Amino acid sequence: MSEQAILKVGRLTGGYSVNKPVLHDVDFEVAPGEMVGLIGLNGAGKSTTMKHILGLMSPREGEVRIGGSLLKDDPGSYRASLAFVPESPVLYEELTVREHLEFTARAYGVDHAVFEERAERLLKLFYMKDKEHSLSSHLSKGMKQKVMIMCAFIARPPLYVIDEPFLGLDPLGIRDLLEYMVEVNREGASILLSSHILSTIENYCNRFVILHKGRIIVQGTLEDIRTAANMPGASLEDMFDRLVRAEGAGGIQ
C-alpha cells in the first residue's frame, strides 16, 4: 500500500512544545479512494495530527507525505492535493457564501465553467441557495460549517482532511455530507475524517485509526479492531469504549 498511499504519516512525533510532544510515533496511511476514521477522546491528538498533515505544525520526528512528496519539496502540489474542513468554521466576514466558493475555486485552479456547475449543485444540496449572496457574518453556526464543507468539495483535491464535520449540522446536512463523501470517495478521492459520532462513521469508513494520549492503540478495518478487542460482532462504539478504558488499565486482558 505504501507506494500508492495518497497520505503517509510516518512515525510522527510532535506537538506544541519541543520537550513535551503530544504525538508519539503516529504511523498510518490513507490509500486512494479510502475513507479513514481518526478517532479518540478529547485531547487524544486528532487535531494535532491534522495540523501536522496541513503543515501548520512541523514534526519533531517522522514525516508527512502527500502523493509521495513532503511539503517542503513541492509546496504547490502538496497544497493543491489537500482540502481541509476545520472543526469550527473559519470564514472571511467580508465575503458572501458564493464568494468563498469562488475564492477557493480560483485558488485551486478549478475551471470557471466547472466551478459554476459544482457551486450550483453544492448550494442546492446543502440548502444554501437562498443564502448564496449573504455575508458570512449573517450565517448561523451550522450554515458556516456548510460553507466550509462546500469550499472543500468545490476544490475536488485527491485528499480531504475533515475535522469533526457533523458539529452543528442539521440532520439533512449530515446525511447529504455523508452521501457526498461517498461520491467523491468512489471517484477516487481519499478522506481522513475525525469524529465522535462513531455509530455514524462505522458504516462509512473503510478503516479506523484509534488514538489515545497521542499514540495509536489500534488501527485497521472494523474486523481487525474486533479481533484486537476480542469482541466479535461488536459495534465500533463498544469496542472504542473497551479499548480506551483498557488502555487506562494497562491493556486488554
Add this chain to the structure above:
Amino acid sequence: MTGPQHDGGSGTGKDPKPLQGNGTSASASKQSAGRTANSENGRPTASGLPWAPGTIAPMTAEGMMAMRGKRRSIFLGRILPYLPYIIQSGLAVSVLLLLILFSAWYTSILQNMPPGLPIQWILSILIFPLAAWSSFRTYLQSADTVFLLPLETQMKAYFAPAWRAGVIGKLLLIWVVLLVAWPIYIRVLPDDHANLWASLLLLLGLKLLFAYGAWQEHRMVSSRQADVYRLLRWVLAAASVFAWFWLPLFWSVIAIVVMAALYALVLHFPPKHRVPWERLIAVEKAQAGRAMRMLGWFVDVPTQDPRVYRRRLLSGVGRSIPWKPEEAYRFLLTRSFIRGDMLGMAARLAVVGFVLLLLARESWLGVALLLLFTFMIGMQLNGLRRTHVDSLWLGLYPIPEDSRVRAGLHLMIRVLLIASAFMWLPFLLTLPSDPLLAVGALVAAWVLGFLLHNSAGRKWRKLEGEDD
C-alpha cells in the same frame, strides 16, 4: 461555577476551595493574600483581585467591583503601550499648537467682545449634546452570559463603577465647557439670571438624569422602544438647556422640573431586562473596537473586528480578475477592500480633496493640495499589507507565497491613480486657461502615486521577510 474562573487565568481551579461565606474578615484576608501574591510575581494578570490565586472566590460586592477593575486595567494595558507612539506621531504637538491658538483667540475675544454675539445660541448648542451624551464601559464579555448570569441579582455592584465613571468624566467635561464659555457669557449678558453656581448644579442634575435614562434604554426589551427613548433623551436635553438659557428664571425652573419628572416617569413604562446582557456585550464590543480603531489612526494596531459594509453598488468590482491561482488572492483582497473601512477612509479623503481643489485649482497651492491628498491616501493604503495577514486559508490554499504583497501593491496603485484622477477633476476647469498647470498637476500626482507604490513595495517585502 463562579465568575472569575474564566477571567484572565486567575482561579484556574487547581486548588478549588468550597465557596466561602460573605464574611468580611474572610474577604479581607483573601485581599491581603492576593496583594502579596501580586507583589511577588508582579504580573498584572494575577493582580487586582481580592482573593488568592487558585481560589474559587466569593462573589461579594467587593469581588464584583474588583473584577471590573481588573478587566479595566487589562483593557488599559492593551491601549497604554501605544501612547508613546501616538505622541511621537505628532498628535502632542498638534494638540499643543491648537491649545495655544485657542488661548490666543480666547484672550482676544475677551478683550474685544464682538457686539451682538449670539452667546445664548452658542452656549446652548455646545452644552446640550454633552448633557444628553451618555455611555458606560462595562467590560462585559460574551462568556459572561454563562459565568455571570447566575449572579444576575448581584450585578449592581459590578455596574456601579461603570456608571460612576460614565457620569463623572462627562460631567467634568461639560463643566469645563461651561466654565470656559462663562466669562464670554456674562460679558454679553451681564444682567442675565443664569447664575454660574445654579448652572453648574443644573448640569449635574441633567447629567445624572440622562445617564439614568441612557442606562434604562439599554435595559429595554424592545430595541425600537430604546431608539424612541434615545431620541426623547436628546430632545429633552436640548429643551432643558435652551429653557435654562432663554426663559425667565421662574419659568425655566418650572419647565425643567416638569420635564425631568415626566421623563423619569415615562422611563418606568417599557418592559425591561434586569441586566441587558446581550445589548451590553454588543455595546462594549463596539466601544472597545472604536477605541482600537482610533488608535489605528496613529499606529499599527491589531484590529479584531473589521467593520464590514455591504456596498451593493460595488458588488461587481473584482469580477474581471483573471481566473487563476496566482490572482486568487487579488480577488479576495479586492472584495475585502470594497467592503472594509479602508475604502471609506480613502473615499472621504478623496472627496475632501476634490472639494478643496474646486477652491484652490487655479494656483500652485492646488497642485500642492493634490499631492498632499494623494500622499495621505497612499499612507492609508499601506494598511493593505496587514489585510488577511493571519488568515488560515492563505496558508493552506495552493496560492503563490508572494500573492499577498503582489495583490496589495497592485490594488494600491490602482486606487491611488483613480483617487488622484478624481481629485484632479476640478483642474479640468483650469485646463483652457492654464493647461500647463492642469496637466502638470495630474502628471505630478501620478508620479507621486508610483513613487508611493514603489516605496511601499520595498518596505512590504522587507517586512514580510522579517515576519518570516
